[in-house]
Every structure is written in C-alpha cells, then in structure tokens.
Amino acid sequence: MNQRKSGAILSYVNIIAKNLVYFLYTPFLLKYVGQSDYGLFQMTNSVMMSLSLLSMGFSSAYVRFYTIYLVKDDTSSIRKLNGLYMIIFSFISVIALILGSLLVVNSNVVFGAKLDNRELNLIKSLMLIMVFDIALTFISSVFDSNITVNEKFVFQQSRQLLQTFLVPIICVPLIFMGVGVLSIEITQVLVTMLFLALNIRYCINKLGMRFDFKHIQFRLLKDLLLFSFFIFLNQIVDLINNNAPNFLLGITQGAKMVATFSIAIQIKSMFFMLSTSMSSIFVPKVNVLVSKGESKSALTNIMIRVGRIQMSLLFFVLGGFIVIGKFFILKWAGRENYMAYYLVIFMVLPSIIPLSQNLGIEIQRAMNKHMFRSIVYLAFSIVNMVITYWGSIYWGLLGASLGYVISVVLANVLFMNWYYYKKINLNMKKYWIETIKIIVPFVVATLLLLVTQNFIKVDNIFKFIVFGVIYTVIYTLIFIRFIANRYEKDILLNIIRK
Structure with missing residues (x-):
C-alpha cells in the first residue's frame, strides 16, 4: 500500500482518535478546571493564535517551489530553498516572541473589561507559555513542510496519532497535582518540543534534507512573498472566522458563554479535519500535475473524486449528529452547554460545500491563481466581524455565528464556484452533476429518524x-445502492474486508 493510501487511512484513524480523546477530555477539563477557567483558556488561545499569521503562507509556498525544483531534478536549488526557509522561520519565531511579550504586558488592555484580577493573572501566565509554544511551532513548520512535500504521510500521521494520546496522558496528572488550566498549555509545549526533535531527526536522517546557507537566493524571496501574500490574507480570514467569535463573545457576554461556543467550534473543527485530511494528502500530486502542464480535465476529475468522498463522509457525520447529537451534548457537556447542538448544525451545514471543494484551493495555489479567493474572503471576513459583534450583543450564541454563516454562503459557495468555472476553467457543471446526488442518503436517513423521534x-x-x-x-445502504460509483464501492469493500 503506497504512502497516499496509507496516509489517508491513518488520517481518518487520527481523526477518530482525536475526537474520542476530545470527547472524553473536555468534560474532564470542564469539571476539574471549571467552566470559567476553560473559557479563559479559549479566550486567550483565540487572541494568541493571531501570532500564527506571522507565517504569512510561506509553508504553502514551500510545497509549490520545492515541487518545481523536484520536477527539474534541481537538488542545488532545493538546498538553497531549505536554507532560505530556515532563516525566514527563525526570524518569524523571534518576532513572535517579541510581539507575544508585548501582548502579555498589555493583557489588561486586551481583556480587562469583564475580568477580575485573578482571571487577568491567569491569562498572563497562559499567554507566556503560549508564546513559547508558537515560537517553537514556527521552527517545526520548516520540517513539517519537507515531510509533506516528500509525501511521507505514514510518519506524519503516526506522529500526530502519538501526539493525540500524549497530550491527555501528560495533562491529566498535572491537573490532579493542582496546576489547573495552565497544565493544558504546559503539556502542549512539552509535546511540541518532543515532536520538533523527531521532525528534525526524520528529515535529516531519513529524507536527506540539507541546507545551503552560503548561496541563498534572496531574490527568490520576492517570488515567495508575492505567492505567499494572498495565502497570508487567507490566514487572516481563517483566524477571524475561527477565533473572533470567541473573543467578541468574551468581551460582550463573559467567559462562560465562550466555553459553550468553544465546544461548538471544537465539534465543527472535526468536520474541517475530515475534509482537510484527505485534500492535504493530494497537495503534492496536484502541484506535480500543474507543474507538468496536465489538462484542466485531469484537475477536474481529481477534484470530483476527492470531493465526492469528502461530501459523502461529511453529510454522513452531520446527519448522525442531527439525529443523536442533542442527547450526546446534554450528557457530554451538560445542560448549560446544550446550545452547542444548534450552533454546530447552523455553522456546519453551509460549510459542507466548500469543505468538499478543498482540493480546489490547492489547485488555485499550484496555478498561482489564489489572489481572487483571498481578496473576496478578506472582504467577507470584515462583514463577518461586524455581524458577529452586533449579533453576539443582541442574540448571544446564535448571533455570534450568524456572520460566519453569511460569509460562508456568499464567499465560499457562490463566489468561489463562479471563480472555479470562469477563471480556473474547471468543469463545475460536471462537478455538481457528479456530487449533488450525494445529498440524497443524508436527507432521507436524517428526516426519517427525526420524524421517528416524535x-x-x-x-x-x-x-x-x-x-x-x-x-x-x-x-x-442508500449510498451503496444508488449513489456510489465503482471506485467508492471498492474503497468501502476494502474497509469492510480489513
């Protein structure tokens, strides 16, 4: 079994493991660190994640330029690219430490309106640890990118699987020792340090990764910046969409409501993981196809193949959540967090279309035509923030998610499908003819069991x-009998046999 197939299987094993751990881990945290402190952790995390913007999309640019040199068998340029990237991310890591320290010093200004002295002191401690963790993550991203572009998905996914179990194994004893919510971030730093060391060892010893610092082509930096800038805008959008509601809820409604919203966001992130786990495995392949000048028909076909699998899986999980999720939320997170059930459905349902088209993003980047997407998403992220702020004031939790839903429908669904069709020249009519039927088993199975619940x-x-x-x-049964093609049936049969 090749790396791509093995990586895909391991990625879904990883998702199952992550969510099982999360569903067991979160109630424990809510019970032993408290709803309020857990909300403070999420608020702090939302603010500190803004430092991730410093990467400016360079990781995606690495895959593209590495692939170009690889197709040309230009090992000298690859070494120079590695050296340039190590310098860039080391510089970014230092900047992150400086900016993070400034945020810590001014935490009273950022969080002071609704929090008491104990909560502010706790936030300062959390921020200090998070800053160090983010700085280490930037260094590690150089090696992560090299592992991805070499399609070593088995190592990548196995490492992530180990990380999934290590975090609670280390964190739980720290909580019982009285460290409290700080133990979450202390654990993350320890795990980040461990896997940074593993990444370095694997890339140097197994992949033969080498760095040329003497002949660095700094003129390449201009091309990297031009390519990465619009990915950077996209990261701003993702940061706003994923973290702004937590922060805005915190300053308008307080930490306890943030905890509920964070639970919904975490469940929503499961759907994102289901989508990106498969599309990320095809990133190197897409870049190779584009670099070799393959036809738009080939790109359309791979987008359809991956999109159908993603859409069927996403609708399956969403339908199951709609049917039995309310009971699960009540038992898992408690009655005080029951609104998370409605928030998940409200945010995930419109997201399934863009999530099933994630491979299209990689096609845009490989073709260096991702500028339009970034500009449109940035414009709608501003709309999202405005609606989220006023919505959180007047309608609380549901209001905080309204801006996200509106921006997804208009930007991700309508604008991007037009762009794929008109400007990228993908056959979107064929895409929708092949994928729209996947909604049938979702609608039939979900509605039937919702009616039964009456x-x-x-x-x-x-x-x-x-x-x-x-x-x-x-x-x-509906999917296999009426919807699945031969390729999808073979996948299901292989899974059943295993």
Missing part, C-alpha cells in the same frame, strides 16, 4: 446507540 425520544444510552446504528445502516 414518537420515540432518544433519552438513554440504549436508544442513542440504536438510533445511531439504524441511521448508519440506512445511509450506507
């Missing part, structure tokens, strides 16, 4: 399991 409520574990199994059987 007569039989899901109010205990037994019914929760029974409804989940029935939903899975109905969805799977």
